[in-house]
Amino acid sequence: MGSRLNLHPSCCLSSFLSIISTLLAGAAGSSRPPKVPCYFIFGDSLFDGGNNNHLNTPMKVDYSPYGVDFPSGVATGRYSNGRNTADIVGELLGFKSFIPPFATSTPPNDSEILVGVNYASGTAGILVETGKYMGENIDMSQQVKNHEETVSRIAQKLGSKKAADDHLGQCLYLSNMGNNDYIANYLETQFSNFSKRYNPDQFAALLVEQYSHQLVRMHELGARKVGVAGVNRIGCTPGAITTYGTNGSLCVESMNKLVVPFNNRLESLIDNLNARFSDSDAKFIYLDSTLAGAIAGLAFPIKSSPCCKASPATGICIPNTDPCKLRRAHAYWDAFHPTEAASRLIALFYRWALVRIL
Ligand SMILES: *[C@@H]1O[C@H](CO)[C@@H](O)[C@H](O)[C@H]1NC(C)=O
Ligand SMILES: *[C@@H]1O[C@H](CO)[C@@H](O)[C@H](O)[C@H]1NC(C)=O
Numbered sequence: 251m252g253s254r255l256n257l258h259p260s261c262c263l264s265s266f267l268s269i270i271s272t273l274l275a276g277a278a279g280s281s282r283p284p285k286v287p288c289y290f291i292f293g294d295s296l297f298d299g300g301n302n303n304h305l306n307t308p309m310k311v312d313y314s315p316y317g318v319d320f321p322s323g324v325a326t327g328r329y330s331n332g333r334n335t336a337d338i339v340g341e342l343l344g345f346k347s348f349i350p351p352f353a354t355s356t357p358p359n360d361s362e363i364l365v366g367v368n369y370a371s372g373t374a375g376i377l378v379e380t381g382k383y384m385g386e387n388i389d390m391s392q393q394v395k396n397h398e399e400t401v402s403r404i405a406q407k408l409g410s411k412k413a414a415d416d417h418l419g420q421c422l423y424l425s426n427m428g429n430n431d432y433i434a435n436y437l438e439t440q441f442s443n444f445s446k447r448y449n450p451d452q453f454a455a456l457l458v459e460q461y462s463h464q465l466v467r468m469h470e471l472g473a474r475k476v477g478v479a480g481v482n483r484i485g486c487t488p489g490a491i492t493t494y495g496t497n498g499s500l501c502v503e504s505m506n507k508l509v510v511p512f513n514n515r516l517e518s519l520i521d522n523l524n525a526r527f528s529d530s531d532a533k534f535i536y537l538d539s540t541l542a543g544a545i546a547g548l549a550f551p552i553k554s555s556p557c558c559k560a561s562p563a564t565g566i567c568i569p570n571t572d573p574c575k576l577r578r579a580h581a582y583w584d585a586f587h588p589t590e591a592a593s594r595l596i597a598l599f600y601r602w603a604l605v606r607i608l
């Protein structure tokens with residue numbers, strides 16, 4: 251079905267990308283203040299801004315060729331050739347600087363935390379167990395605890411809890427979780443017995459139940475504008491295709507099907523949270539990552555082979571290898587993560603949806 255929509259590079263890619271670039275230039279080039287004063291980022295490697303760099307794990311990407319297209323030209327710990335989706339959402343909303351990571355050797359200072367903090371961590375999931383077989387990560391419950399620390403610093407800086415609440419209520423909170431609970435837990439049967447204990451629908455229910463507590467805690471800590479991204483088309487990554495094979499399809503359809511109950515339940519949870527917190531002015535919105543990824547995928551002639559030389563064992567780029575030249579033609583940078591160009595399209599989609607809660 252998708253193959254009919256393949257765009258040939260010489261046909262559409264450049265014109266499509268130039269339209270997008272024009273749209274982006276309009277948004278980013280303005281000198282207006284940001285649409286929201288502050289932005290907090292929770293998630294996995296798709297949003298990580300360097301939080302894994304100092305953890306005891308091989309799943310960190312603080313080396314070349316990561317960052318080759320980043321403004322500084324060096325690796326920052328982002329799982330991308332350049333910016334990630336969370337970065338680009340920030341730019342589209344008018345933020346002039348990148349939101350700093352929480353867990354670094356130079357943690358953000360009191361002025362910086364007023365503008366936002368990035369807590370996202372590669373390999374992390376909603377469940378504490380997720381991804382831990384590979385090494386340390388900062389799971390979602392810990393990310394929320396880290397945010398608690400930020401919130402108390404903000405209250406101290408602004409002089410009262412009330413002042414902190416007024417400030418925090420204007421911020422955007424973006425969360426992207428759940429991908430690793432499948433890729434680095436449920437499907438990793440050598441390291442995890444969740445698939446023995448839970449069928450796919452029960453597992454989705456377990457994840458969404460946990461996530462619900464974490465999102466409610468964020469609300470208690472002052473979050474009022476919250477975007478929650480669903481799980482991606484995890485069966486369309488080069489890593490999934492290499493590991494499982496597609497049996498003639500474009501993607502590993504069984505993997506894409508596996509996460510449907512999670513996304514359905516998450517969408518219902520978002521409706522419930524809006525109903526439950528309607529008196530506190532809170533607005534939650536579900537971001538359809540499956541749709542965003544499918545739309546973004548159309549723009550790229552090379553959909554299932556990564557741009558860099560990815561390690562067959564881990565899926566991340568082998569250090570100091572040369573990446574492909576035509577990075578804008580690839581949907582994927584390494585075996586699991588989109589290129590900056592693909593992230594840009596996903597971010598545009600998210601931004602379009604988020605306007606409704608900002
Ligand atoms: C906080 O850090 C930013 C960026 O490094 C710096 O420009 C600013 O002067 C610092 N502010 C304070 C109060 O230390
Ligand atoms: C699953 O694994 C956990 C920890 O690895 C263990 O405590 C538990 O007994 C296992 N459960 C089953 C049903 O195998």
Ligand SMILES: *[C@@H]1O[C@H](CO)[C@@H](O)[C@H](O)[C@H]1NC(C)=O
Pocket residue numbers: 497
């Ligand atoms: C591959 O597709 C064929 C035809 O649809 C089907 O009969 C077969 O079971 C599939 N094999 C796997 C491993 O999914």
